[in-house]
Amino acid sequence: MVSPEGRIWETDDIAARLSGAVEVLARRGIxxxxxxxxxxxxxxxxxxxLLALIHLDASVVLVDHRAAPSQRARMRVHARVVQEISDSTGGVAAPVPSVANAAAVPDVAAWSRRQDAAITWSSGTTGSPKGIVRSGRSILDNLALSAERMGYRPDDVFLPVLPYSHQYGLSLVLCWWLxxxxxxxxxxxxxxxRALAAGVDHGLSIVDAAPSTYHSLLNLFDRRPALADALKTVRAWCVGGAPLxxxxxxxFHARTGQRLLDGYGATEVGNIALAxxxxxxxxxTPLPGVVVEVHDEHGRPLPHGRLGELVVRSNGLMTG
Structure with a gap:
C-alpha cells in the first residue's frame, strides 16, 4: 500500500498494524x-x-467523513452504533507489534456469515439517506464476480479516486486486499x-473514478502531456458513480486511445454490470447470476427495445 505522501506500507507492516488495531479494539469491547x-x-x-473490524466480525457502519455532525448523530442512533472511529476521535491509536508476532489477519470467515456485515448509506437524492444493510457473503461473492469480470491480477496496482466509505470505493479496497x-x-x-505520479512509480494498472474526475484528468493531460505518456501502463480506466x-x-478515447470502462452498480445490490x-x-453486461429486466408500470416484462423500469435480481441484494 502506498500512502498519499508516497510512503510504502509493506505487507508485513500492514499485518503488524492490523494486529495492533485488533488488540486495541478488542480491549474496547468490540x-x-x-x-x-x-x-x-x-x-x-x-x-x-476496516480490516481490523472485519477480523473481529463487527458490523461496520460506513459514513462519509464529510457528513455534517447532525447527520452523523442521526446515523449513529438509527444504526444503533456502540462506538465510533473518526478523525476527530483520533482513529485507532494502536501499538505496532513485531512482525514475528503479528496474527494472520484479517480472517473474513465469520464476517462473511454476518447478515449485517456492512451498513452504507444511499445518496439521499430522493429523500433522506437510508442505511443499506448487506451481508458479508453478498459483498464478498459480488466482489469475486467483479474481479473475475475485470480480470484483476495479483500484481495489479489500484488507484481508486473515490471515497472508501461508499460502495464503489469500498469494493476496490476489498478487491485489492482479497x-x-x-x-x-x-x-x-x-x-x-501526484497520486498518478506515485502510481506510475509502482506500475499503475487500474484506475477508478467518477466522470467528474476524468474531466479533470483530461485537462491535466493537456497541461502535462508527459504524464499522459507515462500512464501507458494503465490497462483499465474504469468509471462509475454517475452517468458517463x-x-x-x-x-477520453481520442486523447488516450483507450476506452473508459463503464460500470453500473447500486448501494443496495453492489455491482450489477461491468464493461x-x-x-x-x-x-x-450483467455479472453472472444477475438478472436484469425492463418492466412496465404494472410490473410486466417488456420486449426488447421498449423503455420502462429497470428491475434487478441478484444474490448481492441488501438484507434490509
Missing amino acids: GPGSRVMLSRANSPEWVVD GGGTLVVYGPTTRLD GRSLAAR PPADPVGCG
Missing part, C-alpha cells in the same frame, strides 16, 4: 456483532481500521497529478 461507525477520510489507517497487488491511497488533500456522457467518453477491457460497450 467483538462479533458490535455496531461500529467508521467515519474517517481515505488513508492507510482507514484501511487498517486479490493482492498494491493500493495507492488517494486522500482528501491529495493532488491528482458520450462526449467525455469520446474525448471489461475486452468488451468496452456501454456499462457492460
